[in-house]
Amino acid sequence: MAADILVTGSCNMDLITYAPRLPLPGETIHGTRYVTGFGGKGSNQCVAAAKLGAKASMIAKVGNDAYGKEYIENFKALGIDTGHVTMTEDACTGVAPIVVGADGTNSIIIVPGANLHLTESDIDAASSLFQSAKVMLCQLEISPESTLCALRKAKGAGVFTIFNPAPAPQKELDPDFYKNSDIVCPNETEASTITGLEVTDVESAKVAVPHLLKMGCGIAIITLGKDGCVFASKEREEPCWVKGEKVNAVDTTGAGDAFAGALAFFFAKFPHLPLEEKLRRSCYVASDSVCREGTQKSYPYRRDLPEEIFA
């Protein structure tokens, strides 16, 4: 089965506590509810694309533990190819304790565990996937070496590459990350870290986008939460704003992943749509996801969305 979309990235079990607000440092407060959910930026993006109707394959590492086994079953239930989701004895499945406040804001601690055990040889073992995929997506929740290896391999095979530099890189990335990315799509915080400019709104994003382009990617997109995104490309260097949808946010966790997964979907399945329209539709999918609790389980299926999103 030739995949539309290939994701090389993370699997985390999200351990989500709902509380009236986020606790302050040193403070103890009562939460209202606790749930676990399948998360991790890589898997979230893969699931977002698969729920929209893409054939998706995942390259990832989980621990040989209960969460790892559940994780693989979850992928299978969603029709995602798990031939290259392997288990390690050397670390636990990644976890992410998350607190969600009543206004939908969140704070997250990631413990990567098995994700850091996905190696370049695991990626080499998945060569056949790189030969057939249309789009490959990656993030920064596995080792940077493995991420760069996947980007180079995809680019070398003529696969369209989308790099979501999330969470924000701890140190400067090898310039090859950007040169091997057809799209780079950070949020405001990540864009600030990467460019050294303060990105907080549409205007500052318009200033930062050309800096991202100069780093060597084909298309630079900065996502702005409820304000949509700002983008520019080598073909159209003038930064342009795509307005967000107005919705009542319940839980914004993983909204950026819904956007990235949707973007990969539209590049793979609707390549001829203008870039601005692909972005408008991807923003729509992300906005839809914040109206429900959770990460992957809040992402819409094709049947949940208006017909015109797929026209």
Ligand code: RIB
């Ligand atoms: O982007 C949201 C994701 O970040 C969560 O699912 C959590 O696992 C963290 O990786």
Ligand code: NA
């Ligand atoms: Na959500």
